[in-house]
Amino acid sequence: MKRLTIQRALALTAAALLVATPVLVRTQASAAAEMSEGVLCDTDPNQTFSLTARDGYISTPDGNSIYMWSYSNSKRGFQLPGPTLCVESGRQVTVILHNSLPEATSIVFPGQQGVKANGNPAQPQFDSGGSLTSLVQTAAATDGSVTYTFTAGSPGSYLYETGTDVDKQLQMGLYGALVVRPAGHPNQVNDRADSAFANGKEYVYLLSEVDPDVHLAVERNQPVDVNASKSRYFMINGRSMPDTLAPNNAPWLPGQPYGALVHIKPYDAVTNPLPATIHYLNAGSVNYPFHPHGSDERVINRDGHALQGGSGEDLSYLKYDLDVGPGQTLDVLMDWRDVEHWNATTNPIPTQLPAITDQLLVGSDTWFSESGYLGTKNAVPSNLTQNNECGEYYHIAHSHALEQATNYGAAFGGMMTVFRIDPPAGCVSQ
Ligand SMILES: [Cu+2]
Numbered sequence: 219m220k221r222l223t224i225q226r227a228l229a230l231t232a233a234a235l236l237v238a239t240p241v242l243v244r245t246q247a248s249a250a251a252e253m254s255e256g257v258l259c260d261t262d263p264n265q266t267f268s269l270t271a272r273d274g275y276i277s278t279p280d281g282n283s284i285y286m287w288s289y290s291n292s293k294r295g296f297q298l299p300g301p302t303l304c305v306e307s308g309r310q311v312t313v314i315l316h317n318s319l320p321e322a323t324s325i326v327f328p329g330q331q332g333v334k335a336n337g338n339p340a341q342p343q344f345d346s347g348g349s350l351t352s353l354v355q356t357a358a359a360t361d362g363s364v365t366y367t368f369t370a371g372s373p374g375s376y377l378y379e380t381g382t383d384v385d386k387q388l389q390m391g392l393y394g395a396l397v398v399r400p401a402g403h404p405n406q407v408n409d410r411a412d413s414a415f416a417n418g419k420e421y422v423y424l425l426s427e428v429d430p431d432v433h434l435a436v437e438r439n440q441p442v443d444v445n446a447s448k449s450r451y452f453m454i455n456g457r458s459m460p461d462t463l464a465p466n467n468a469p470w471l472p473g474q475p476y477g478a479l480v481h482i483k484p485y486d487a488v489t490n491p492l493p494a495t496i497h498y499l500n501a502g503s504v505n506y507p508f509h510p511h512g513s514d515e516r517v518i519n520r521d522g523h524a525l526q527g528g529s530g531e532d533l534s535y536l537k538y539d540l541d542v543g544p545g546q547t548l549d550v551l552m553d554w555r556d557v558e559h560w561n562a563t564t565n566p567i568p569t570q571l572p573a574i575t576d577q578l579l580v581g582s583d584t585w586f587s588e589s590g591y592l593g594t595k596n597a598v599p600s601n602l603t604q605n606n607e608c609g610e611y612y613h614i615a616h617s618h619a620l621e622q623a624t625n626y627g628a629a630f631g632g633m634m635t636v637f638r639i640d641p642p643a644g645c646v647s648q
Pocket residue numbers: 509511616618
C-alpha cells in the first residue's frame with residue numbers, strides 16, 4: 219500500500235471524534251532503513267549551512283501536484299519545508315543562501331539578535347524611490363548569494379523565512395525551522411532541568427498553508443493577487459493528512475521528507491519518566507488552533523524563550539488547544555498517562571462497548587482493534603482488515619479550525635496527524 223487512503227483517514231477521525239477508544243493506523247515501519255520518525259536535524263560542527271532557494275513540486279493526498287519555492291540543503295534536492303537547522307545556543311551560526319529563483323530572495327531570523335548579512339548589519343532595503351524592497355539584504359535573482367551570520371540566541375525553536383515580498387514568497391514555501399539547543403544539554407528544550415525530554419522523542423510541527431491558485435500563477439509567470447488568496451491546503455511539515463502519518467523520507471514523497479507522527483509509550487516513573495517534546499511553528503498567515511486529543515500539553519517556551527519569571531519561577535502551563543499565531547513558536551512537553559488503568563480482567567471498563575458496526579463508517583477496512591484495552595488486540599469481523607499491530611492507541615491531533623482539517627475542502631485531511639501510544643512493554647505484534 220503506497221499511501222493511507224482518505225477513506226481510512228475519515229474512518230480514523232470519525233472514530234477519534236465519536237468514541238474514546240483506540241483506533242488503528244498502519245504505519246510504514248517496514249519500509250526502507252532511511253525512513254524514521256521524529257525530528258530530522260541538519261547539523262554541522264561549525265554550524266555553517268549552505269541553503270539554496272529553489273523550486274519544485276509537492277503532492278497532496280487528493281492527487282494534486284503543487285509548484286513551490288523552498289530552501290533546500292545545497293547538496294540535496296528540493297524539499298518542503300526547508301531543512302530543520304539544529305544549533306547550539308551561544309555559538310555562531312552561518313547560513314549561506316544561494317538563489318536559483320527568478321527573483322531576489324532572502325532569509326530573516328526572527329528572534330535572533332545581531333544578524334549580519336555579508337558582514338554588515340542586517341537591515342531593511344529600499345529602492346531609489348524610497349520604497350521598501352526587502353526586510354533584509356537579498357541574494358539576487360537566478361544566481362545570487364548572501365551570507366548571514368548571528369550568534370544563536372536562547373534555547374528553543376524559531377522560524378527562518380523569507381524577508382522579501384513576504385506575502386507571496388512565504389505562501390510559496392520559503393520557510394524552515396531553527397532549533398536552538400541549550401549548551402551541553404541537547405536533551406533539554408531550554409536551560410531548565412525540567413525541560414528534559416526523552417531521547418529520540420522530539421518532534422517539529424511546522425504549520426503552513428497553500429493557495430494553489432497563487433502557486434499556479436507563479437508557475438505560469440502570471441500576476442499574483444495575494445489579497446485575493448484563499449488557502450485550500452493546510453500542512454504539518456509540508457504534508458497534509460494522511461501523508462503526515464508517513465515516516466521521514468518516505469520514498470513516495472520525495473520533496474516532503476518530514477513526517478509528523480508522534481510515537482510514544484505511556485508515562486512510567488521508572489521505565490519512561492521523561493516526556494516527548496513538540497516544537498510548533500506557524501509559518502502561515504492565520505491562527506492555527508492546534509488541538510491534540512487525549513491529553514493536555516505543557517507549554518514551556520514561547521518564541522524561543524522559557525516561560526519563567528525573573529527569579530526562575532515556573533510559568534509553564536497545561537493547554538488542551540494550542541493557539542499558534544502567525545510567526546509564533548511554542549515548545550511543549552507532552553506525555554500520555556494511563557489514568558484509568560483499564561484491564562480486561564482486573565479493572566474492566568464498566569460499560570458495554572458498542573459493536574464495531576455501530577461506531578464506524580465501515581467499508582472494506584477498519585482502524586479498530588475491537589478492544590478498548592491498551593496492548594490487547596481482538597479479532598475484527600471477517601470482512602474487515604486488522605490494521606492494529608499490538609493493541610496500540612491512536613489519538614487524533616488536528617487544527618480545530620475545521621476548514622484547516624481538509625484537503626481542498628474534503629474532510630478529513632489537512633493539518634491533522636495522530637499520536638501513537640504503544641503498550642508499556644513496547645509493540646510486539648500479536
Ligand atoms: Cu478534535
